[in-house]
Amino acid sequence: MEFEFDCWCCGIVCAVWGKPVGFWKEEYELAAEWDCWSCGAVNITPDEDED
Structure with missing residues (x-):
C-alpha cells in the first residue's frame, strides 16, 4: 500500500510503499x-x- 508524505525540502508529495x-x-x-x-x-x- 502506498502512503503519501510531503518532502521537507521541496514540498512535493512522495509515495512511500508500506509492506503489509x-x-x-x-x-x-x-x-x-x-x-x-x-x-x-x-x-x-x-x-x-x-499531525
Whole structure:
C-alpha cells in the first residue's frame, strides 16, 4: 500500500510503499527514511500519531 508524505525540502508529495505485516488487521511497515523522487533529499517517515 502506498502512503503519501510531503518532502521537507521541496514540498512535493512522495509515495512511500508500506509492506503489509498484519494478518488479522491492516498494518504496514514503512521505511524509517526515504529519498524524494524530485530533489533527492533524505526524509524521515513521521510517526503515525503526529499531525
